[in-house]
Amino acid sequence: MEIIREIAERRAYRFLSAEPLPEGAAMRILEAGTLAPSCFNSQPWRLVAAGIDADGGVADSEVLDALRATLSDGNAWARKAPLIAAIAIRASDDCRLEDGRDYALFDAGLCAMAMIIQASAEGLVAHPIAGYNPKKAKAALGVPGDYVLAALIVVARRGEGSAEDDPVLSPSQKGSETGPRSRKPLADVASFGRWSIKAP
Numbered sequence: 577m578e579i580i581r582e583i584a585e586r587r588a589y590r591f592l593s594a595e596p597l598p599e600g601a602a603m604r605i606l607e608a609g610t611l612a613p614s615c616f617n618s619q620p621w622r623l624v625a626a627g628i629d630a631d632g633g634v635a636d637s638e639v640l641d642a643l644r645a646t647l648s649d650g651n652a653w654a655r656k657a658p659l660i661a662a663i664a665i666r667a668s669d670d671c672r673l674e675d676g677r678d679y680a681l682f683d684a685g686l687c688a689m690a691m692i693i694q695a696s697a698e699g700l701v702a703h704p705i706a707g708y709n710p711k712k713a714k715a716a717l718g719v720p721g722d723y724v725l726a727a728l729i730v731v732a733r734r735g736e737g738s739a740e741d742d743p744v745l746s747p748s749q750k751g752s753e754t755g756p757r758s759r760k761p762l763a764d765v766a767s768f769g770r771w772s773i774k775a776p
């Protein structure tokens with residue numbers, strides 16, 4: 577067996593289509609996120625889906641437009657997406673164990689990855705981003721002040737045509753659409769038996 581397609585072929589693509597998502601996809605993606613494991617089943621993730629209504633249909637764009645305005649300039653490409661799902665957490669909603677092991681962010685990451693894998697299986701892009709103004713994004717979404725907006729997941733169909741023609745993408749962003757995936761070799765990040773990771 578090889579690495580499953582949903583993981584192997586997933587990329588953080590930025591060349592997106594503004595077309596609505598396929599019917600039901602948004603709800604399946606959100607639901608997949610909620611199936612993630614969490615410490616003591618705390619399920620600390622709180623999801624705010626900007627762009628869709630409670631039935632998964634296209635929502636009034638007021639909130640989505642307000643959220644788009646909080647994105648960093650480098651994330652201008654994300655403004656096209658018909659769905660941006662925010663993941664908010666509070667440390668107090670999850671395990672807080674000795675040695676700094678606060679699990680809310682960890683579990684939010686698992687939730688995000690489950691959403692991303694579902695989107696990948698649906699042939700969609702689900703690109704996590706941290707580049708937004710957190711205070712303004714929380715205000716746009718109505719997220720209470722004691723929550724941390726851990727990430728936004730930008731969900732869209734892939735763009736049609738060539739990324740080269742997309743006026744919003746920078747040259748390096750265009751290059752990474754088709755360029756090789758950049759990863760440290762397994763030997764640099766994994767040990768077998770006992771720690772043998774070399775200092776960088």
Ligand SMILES: Cc1cc2nc3c(=O)[nH]c(=O)nc-3n(C[C@H](O)[C@H](O)[C@H](O)COP(=O)(O)O)c2cc1C
Pocket residue numbers: 586587588589590650651704705706707708727757758
């Ligand atoms: C927590 C997190 C924050 C990220 N923030 C951004 C971002 O603000 N803008 C962006 O273009 N990509 C962002 N990315 C995507 C990464 O740059 C991307 O996953 C990485 O370069 C590896 O590329 P790949 O996912 O295509 O393998 C983020 C990814 C993660 C997990």
